[in-house]
Amino acid sequence: SAVISQKPSRDICQRGTSLTIQCQVDSQVTMMFWYRQQPGQSLTLIATANQGSEATYESGFVIDKFPISRPNLTFSTLTVSNMSPEDSSIYLCSTRQRVHNEQFFGPGTRLTVL
Amino acid sequence: GENVEQHPSTLSVQEGDSAVIKCTYSDSASNYFPWYKQELGKRPQLIIDIRSNVGEKKDQRIAVTLNKTAKHFSLHITETQPEDSAVYFCAASAGSSNQFYFGTGTSLTVIP
Numbered sequence: 027s028a029v030i031s032q033k034p035s036r037d038i039c040q041r042g043t044s045l046t047i048q049c050q051v052d053s054q055v056t057m058m059f060w061y062r063q064q065p066g067q068s069l070t071l072i073a074t075a076n077q078g079s080e081a082t083y084e085s086g087f088v089i090d091k092f093p094i095s096r097p098n099l100t101f102s103t104l105t106v107s108n109m110s111p112e113d114s115s116i117y118l119c120s121t122r123q124r125v126h127n128e129q130f131f132g133p134g135t136r137l138t139v140l
Numbered sequence: 141g142e143n144v145e146q147h148p149s150t151l152s153v154q155e156g157d158s159a160v161i162k163c164t165y166s167d168s169a170s171n172y173f174p175w176y177k178q179e180l181g182k183r184p185q186l187i188i189d190i191r192s193n194v195g196e197k198k199d200q201r202i203a204v205t206l207n208k209t210a211k212h213f214s215l216h217i218t219e220t221q222p223e224d225s226a227v228y229f230c231a232a233s234a235g236s237s238n239q240f241y242f243g244t245g246t247s248l249t250v251i252p
Contacts, residue, residue, distance in 0.1 A: 027186075059239075068229060069184065069242045084239075118183065124236040127172050131183040 028053045028121055030132035038138045039109055046105045047135045049119030054099035056124040060092070063116045063134070072117075075102040109139045142167040144232050146243030153220050154251050161246045163230035164212040170232040173206060173213045174240070179226045188215070220250045 029052040039045050049058065058075040073081040073094055081094035096102040106113050116136050122129040143166040153159045163173075171192035176184035190197045190204045190213065197204050201220075206213040217224055230243040 068244050071239055074239070122236070127233065127236045128186060128189065129174065129240060130186060131176075133183050 027128070027130045028055055028123075030119060030121060030130060032119055032132040032135050034135055035133065036136040036138075038140060040140055041110055043109055044105055044107045045109065045137060046103050047117055047119075047137075049102045049104070049132055051100045051121055055121040056099075057122040058096060058102045059120040059122070059129075060094060060102070060104045061118045061120060061131075063118060065115075069118070072104070075104075075119075106137065109137075111139045113137065114139045142170060142232055142234065142241040144230060144241045144243045146230050146246055148246060149244065150247045150249075152249045152251060155220060155222060157220055159217045159220055159224070159248055159250075161215045161228055161230070161248070162212060163214070163232075163243050164210075165232040165241070166211065167232070167234055168208075168211065169234040170241075171235060172233040173204070174231050174233075175202075175204060175215050176229045176231065177226045178229065178245075184229060217248075220248075222250050222252050224248060225250045 031050045033048045060072040061069045063069050071084050072087045073083040075081050075094050075096040077096045093105045116134045118134045119132040146163045174189035177187045178184040188199050188202050188204050190206050201218050203216045227245045227247050229245050231240040233240045
């Protein structure tokens with residue numbers, strides 16, 4: 027499986043600011059995703075990061091709030107914009123190879139918004 | 141879209157006993173069913189998966205069964221150990237281009 031890293035691992039931010047989370051994979055992957063996981067909850071898909079085109083967002087998530095970039099097959103970023111305390115969560119990137127359909131997760135970024 | 145339900149939400153077992161977690165899905169097109177284990181503060185890790193052309197799959201102490209007719213699949217852990225304590229998530233997917241739909245999770249505690 028691909029090795030997935032995320033930066034930062036955690037951050038504490040002020041309301042109204044923005045944070046960009048980076049996801050780096052050690053090999054080229056077909057599909058990359060961004061998830062949010064609230065404490066004690068399941069995984070909620072934010073968007074699919076499409077290489078070379080705009081991300082595909084799930085219901086309840088919009089590009090203005092969560093802009094995503096994917097410049098190549100090994101890297102993606104998620105920005106959490108104009109943060110509020112409700113954005114406090116763990117954000118995880120995930121990769122999947124289309125052939126096998128197995129999906130793996132990065133270590134996550136724990137975000138606290140004050 | 142797909143709806144995945146997972147039961148129970150919490151499960152406590154004595155060390156050495158078996159644990160069973162069940163999931164149901166709604167979309168008959170779903171054909172891939174992975175299980176993830178998430179320890180506290182860690183990422184979800186894929187522990188076993190099953191595809192719709194197979195009824196059962198086993199890997200040492202863990203096994204997964206799939207009943208396509210009834211649209212349910214289960215995770216079985218035998219001879220449980222304290223290190224099996226974690227939250228387990230099931231998921232369903234209708235193909236490599238389709239998103240994963242996750243269950244709500246089961247918090248398993250193995251009592252020494």
